[in-house]
Amino acid sequence: MTVMLPWVLRPLAEAGRWLSTPLSPEDYLSLLDPLWPAGELRGRVEGVHPETADATTLVIRPGRGWRAHLPGQWVRIGVDIEGRRHWRTYSLSSPPHRPDGRITITVKATPGGFVSRHLARSITPGTIVRLAGPDGVFVVPEPTPPRLLFLTAGSGITPVMAMLGSLLSEEIAADAGHRPPDVVLIHSAPTPQEVIFGDRLRRLAARSPYLRLHERHTRSAGRLRPADLAGLCPDWTQRAVWACGPPGMLDELAAQWPGPARRLRIERFTESLLPAASAAGAAGGRVRFTTTGRETDADGATPLLTVGENAGVLMPSGCRMGICHTCVAPLRSGRVRDLRSGLVHGDAGDLIQTCVSAAAGPLELEL
Amino acid sequence: MTATAHLTLDDVEEFGRELDKIREEVLADLGDRDARYIRDVIAVQRRLEVGGRVMLLASWLPPAWLAGTAALATAKILENMEIGHNVLHGQWDWMRDPKIHSTTWEWDIVCPADLWKHSHNFVHHTWTNVLGKDRDIGYSAMRITPEQDWRPIYLAQPFYNVLLALFFEYGIAIYDLELERVPSGEKTPADVLAQLGVVARKVRRQVVKDYVAFPLLAGPAFLPALLANLTANLARNVWAHTIIFCGHFPAGAEFFTEDRLDGETRGEWYVRQLLGSCNIDGGRLFHIMSGNLGHQIEHHLFPDLPSNRYAEIAPRVRALCDRYGLAYTSDSLARQVGSVWKRVLRLALP
Numbered sequence: 012m013t014v015m016l017p018w019v020l021r022p023l024a025e026a027g028r029w030l031s032t033p034l035s036p037e038d039y040l041s042l043l044d045p046l047w048p049a050g051e052l053r054g055r056v057e058g059v060h061p062e063t064a065d066a067t068t069l070v071i072r073p074g075r076g077w078r079a080h081l082p083g084q085w086v087r088i089g090v091d092i093e094g095r096r097h098w099r100t101y102s103l104s105s106p107p108h109r110p111d112g113r114i115t116i117t118v119k120a121t122p123g124g125f126v127s128r129h130l131a132r133s134i135t136p137g138t139i140v141r142l143a144g145p146d147g148v149f150v151v152p153e154p155t156p157p158r159l160l161f162l163t164a165g166s167g168i169t170p171v172m173a174m175l176g177s178l179l180s181e182e183i184a185a186d187a188g189h190r191p192p193d194v195v196l197i198h199s200a201p202t203p204q205e206v207i208f209g210d211r212l213r214r215l216a217a218r219s220p221y222l223r224l225h226e227r228h229t230r231s232a233g234r235l236r237p238a239d240l241a242g243l244c245p246d247w248t249q250r251a252v253w254a255c256g257p258p259g260m261l262d263e264l265a266a267q268w269p270g271p272a273r274r275l276r277i278e279r280f281t282e283s284l285l286p287a288a289s290a291a292g293a294a295g296g297r298v299r300f301t302t303t304g305r306e307t308d309a310d311g312a313t314p315l316l317t318v319g320e321n322a323g324v325l326m327p328s329g330c331r332m333g334i335c336h337t338c339v340a341p342l343r344s345g346r347v348r349d350l351r352s353g354l355v356h357g358d359a360g361d362l363i364q365t366c367v368s369a370a371a372g373p374l375e376l377e378l
Numbered sequence: 379m380t381a382t383a384h385l386t387l388d389d390v391e392e393f394g395r396e397l398d399k400i401r402e403e404v405l406a407d408l409g410d411r412d413a414r415y416i417r418d419v420i421a422v423q424r425r426l427e428v429g430g431r432v433m434l435l436a437s438w439l440p441p442a443w444l445a446g447t448a449a450l451a452t453a454k455i456l457e458n459m460e461i462g463h464n465v466l467h468g469q470w471d472w473m474r475d476p477k478i479h480s481t482t483w484e485w486d487i488v489c490p491a492d493l494w495k496h497s498h499n500f501v502h503h504t505w506t507n508v509l510g511k512d513r514d515i516g517y518s519a520m521r522i523t524p525e526q527d528w529r530p531i532y533l534a535q536p537f538y539n540v541l542l543a544l545f546f547e548y549g550i551a552i553y554d555l556e557l558e559r560v561p562s563g564e565k566t567p568a569d570v571l572a573q574l575g576v577v578a579r580k581v582r583r584q585v586v587k588d589y590v591a592f593p594l595l596a597g598p599a600f601l602p603a604l605l606a607n608l609t610a611n612l613a614r615n616v617w618a619h620t621i622i623f624c625g626h627f628p629a630g631a632e633f634f635t636e637d638r639l640d641g642e643t644r645g646e647w648y649v650r651q652l653l654g655s656c657n658i659d660g661g662r663l664f665h666i667m668s669g670n671l672g673h674q675i676e677h678h679l680f681p682d683l684p685s686n687r688y689a690e691i692a693p694r695v696r697a698l699c700d701r702y703g704l705a706y707t708s709d710s711l712a713r714q715v716g717s718v719w720k721r722v723l724r725l726a727l728p
Contacts, residue, residue: 032583033484094413096474303481323471
């Protein structure tokens with residue numbers, strides 16, 4: 012626990028630890044208030060609001076120890092499904108410092124997405140979840156650039172929603188003479204009904220002269236290409252750009268962006284892994300977890316994160332797709348295969364992303 | 379081995395495969411119901427403990443003393459047996475909850491969890507009832523089978539078994555230091571000293587909590603509160619000792635020699651676990667209060683399956699043993715305790 016305590020409370024906390032040994036005072040206080048433990052940050056789901064047919068906003072009251080996020084950052088959420096804890100990373104869709112102190116994430120159920128389907132369809136108000144973060148660098152810097160362009164698709168709107176909320180509330184506060192930023196949002200979704208936050212975005216755009224919204228309905232108009240951008244936003248290369256959406260769109264944009272790299276900020280929700288088939292033939296090896304003393308055999312295609320979880324090791328994990336670096340662990344010996352590139356790498360002491368690395372021969376991890 | 383003479387090698391392996399199947403089925407079925415069970419037990423245990431300790435603040439009142447002591451003793455028993463023992467076995471690791479995990483749990487007993495996990499999970503559960511390998515046979519201090527050579531010290535074993543029951547938590551802590559392996563050089567005195575330091579730190583925290591901090595909080599009731607803590611700890615000690623001694627020492631439990639381990643197959647391992655363990659008959663509450671060690675056979679066959687599942691699979695295991703003509707030893711608590719004490723008394727003599 013890193014919470015600073017006033018000097019009077021410190022002896023009291025120490026006494027509490029002696030009285031509650033071998034547990035901690037938090038273990039008992041959480042019986043009264045499940046949101047109490049700051050050592051294991053928690054949140055309570057207090058609202059479940061459907062946004063589209065397959066996307067749902069969860070309103071969460073964070074427990075003691077939560078620090079306010081910056082618009083655009085993500086939170087890790089740990090949820091128990093069928094008795095097992097699963098951690099996933101979601102962008103916060105709420106602006107920071109909501110008057111009610113709550114935060115929101117907006118989850119789109121993806122086909123085959125075990126956790127996203129649970130969060131979007133089955134979770135009920137009152138559920139206690141674990142939280143970690145917030146974190147992430149997909150944020151609007153200070154001072155705010157005068158001209159901004161947001162390029163989003165699908166659930167990629169969620170971090171941008173938090174930014175818009177914050178930018179527009181600044182707009183209200185800008186009466187004192189600040190020049191409000193000029194914001195363009197180009198958002199893609201298959202149909203008007205499938206635009207997450209569709210109504211709110213349209214209302215915002217109708218109300219605010221500083222926000223221009225362009226919706227691209229891809230089922231009728233086709234996918235947005237970088238070449239289309241000049242027509243929709245002629246000064247797009249002059250703007251500071253934030254892009255969030257499917258990997259194909261982001262790769263294309265990154266390849267064709269003509270402006271300076273620092274002005275294009277990209278947030279990825281998914282990372283394309285090697286198809287299982289191409290890694291399936293690769294040899295694995297014996298994996299030893301040195302801290303816990305557990306050992307198991309791993310093939311060359313299964314992420315070490317899964318290997319460890321199946322062996323009963325408490326593996327730290329987050330996005331499970333190579334983005335958030337929550338799962339990193341020091342390699343003691345051996346080498347690993349990066350499941351995204353197929354590259355075999357690793358020296359003793361390297362920090363390995365266990366969610367996108369498989370065993371390339373016998374190895375030891377400090378976990 | 380007479381108990382298995384009627385079985386071919388194939389029979390034994392088939393028996394093992396059937397047990398593997400039971401294990402796989404349970405593992406595949408673990409879910410919300412199990413998670414709710416252990417969290418409920420933990421919540422009940424913590425409420426009992428807090429309730430008991432609050433009542434003991436007024437322990438100058440005899441009813442408060444009685445109720446508080448009973449609640450505290452119950453909480454300590456639940457914590458050590460149904461929660462601590464089973465969590466430390468990794469029975470709940472599948473939930474991936476760092477708060478209920480074998481690598482993070484520390485229990486309300488003077489013996490540090492790490493030390494115990496080695497001597498119990500590894501040494502005892504792997505070498506169950508093999509003479510010279512399983513240190514739990516008589517806890518290296520008692521003669522529990524005629525195959526152990528008699529020594530004059532064993533004349534005193536009925537006496538020190540009573541002492542061991544009363545101070546069981548300290549007995550386990552010392553036992554886990556494996557002092558008898560020092561003279562042979564298997565363990566260095568430096569190792570023992572280091573472990574002793576760990577034990578001392580744990581003992582200090584436990585003693586300060588039970589015999590200083592909470593009695594002081596009770597103010598004028600310092601002495602009755604201290605006696606209440608002592609009583610709760612002694613009650614837990616005697617209960618744990620009773621249940622645990624019934625696991626492998628009643629009549630019917632078999633012991634094995636080291637040559638049995640040569641090339642032991644999975645099926646043979648299962649058979650040894652079965653024949654070396656004894657169950658205690660009882661109701662649901664009895665099984666919870668004894669950490670489900672009344673299902674000692676199921677526990678030894680599947681040490682890392684969640685304890686709430688033992689009662690469910692016990693009829694299947696028993697039927698399987700009947701089918702293969704293997705002894706499945708089970709009796710009432712009174713009979714098993716009597717049987718253990720008969721052994722302790724009889725084998726004290728040459």
